[in-house]
Amino acid sequence: QSVLTQPPSVSGAPGQRVTISCTGSSSNIGAGHDVHWYQHLPGTAPKLLIHGNSNRPSGVPDRFSGSKSDTSASLAITGLQAEDEANYYCQSYDSSLSHWVFGGGTKLTVL
Amino acid sequence: QVQLQESGPGLVKPSETLSLTCTVSGDSVSSVSYYWSWIRQPPGEELEWIGHIYVSGTTNYNPSLKSRVTISLDTSENQFFLNLTSVTAADTAVYYCAVKPFIGSYYDGWFDPWGQGTLVTVSS
Numbered sequence: 045q046s047v048l049t050q051p052p053s054v055s056g057a058p059g060q061r062v063t064i065s066c067t068g069s070s071s072n073i074g075a076g077h078d079v080h081w082y083q084h085l086p087g088t089a090p091k092l093l094i095h096g097n098s099n100r101p102s103g104v105p106d107r108f109s110g111s112k113s114d115t116s117a118s119l120a121i122t123g124l125q126a127e128d129e130a131n132y133y134c135q136s137y138d139s140s141l142s143h144w145v146f147g148g149g150t151k152l153t154v155l
Numbered sequence: 156q157v158q159l160q161e162s163g164p165g166l167v168k169p170s171e172t173l174s175l176t177c178t179v180s181g182d183s184v185s186s187v188s189y190y191w192s193w194i195r196q197p198p199g200e201e202l203e204w205i206g207h208i209y210v211s212g213t214t215n216y217n218p219s220l221k222s223r224v225t226i227s228l229d230t231s232e233n234q235f236f237l238n239l240t241s242v243t244a245a246d247t248a249v250y251y252c253a254v255k256p257f258i259g260s261y262y263d264g265w266f267d268p269w270g271q272g273t274l275v276t277v278s279s
Contacts, residue, residue, distance in 0.1 A: 077262060077263055090266075091269075092266070092267035137263060142218055143204050143215075143217045144266075146201050149202075
C-alpha cells in the first residue's frame, strides 16, 4: 500500500485534458510538505515535471501544471500528445516515516 | 548540467553485498549545492528512497534499510557509492542515483536529475 495513492492508469485522446491525482495524509501532503511530479519512460531516467506543487522547471511545456489542496495534489496535462504516454509519479516527504516517499505511479495512455 | 550514470554488477547472490557506483559529470560531488541520493524500484512496485550523502559526509538513510545501507563518496573520482549488505530477493530492483538540490526546505526537496538506472537481480 503506497503512502501516496495514485490511480494505476488514466487515458485520453490527443488534444484532450487529463488529470492525475495523488492522495496522501496528515503526515505528508496534509502536513504542508511540497509535492513534486516526475515523468518516466521505462529504461530512461525519470524527468522532473513539477516541483514545489506547481513550479515547472525550464524546458517543461506549460501544458503540464500542478496543484495541491489539503491532503492531495494533482497533475494536469492539457493538449495531450502521443509523446506524453509515460508513467507519472508524485513525491513528497512523510514526517511519520522520516523519509521521502513516492506514489505508486500512473500509466498515461494516449488513445 | 549534472549528469549521472550508475554502474555495478547486475547479479548478486543472496546474503552478499550489493555495491553500485554513480559517476557524476557536469559538476563536482564536492559541490555544496546537492545531496547525492540513491532510489530504487522493485519490479512492479513503487519507487523507494534509499538514502543520501552530503559533501560534509553527513548521511541520511531510509529507516527500513538503515541497518544494511552505506552511502559514501570519492571526491577524487567524482563518484558516490551504494553498499547494501545481506541482500535477499526483495532487494531485486532498478537502482537509480539522483540529485536532491540543497535549496529551500530540506524536507521539501525534489530529485533532479536522475541516472537512467541499473537493474540488480538477487539470485543464486
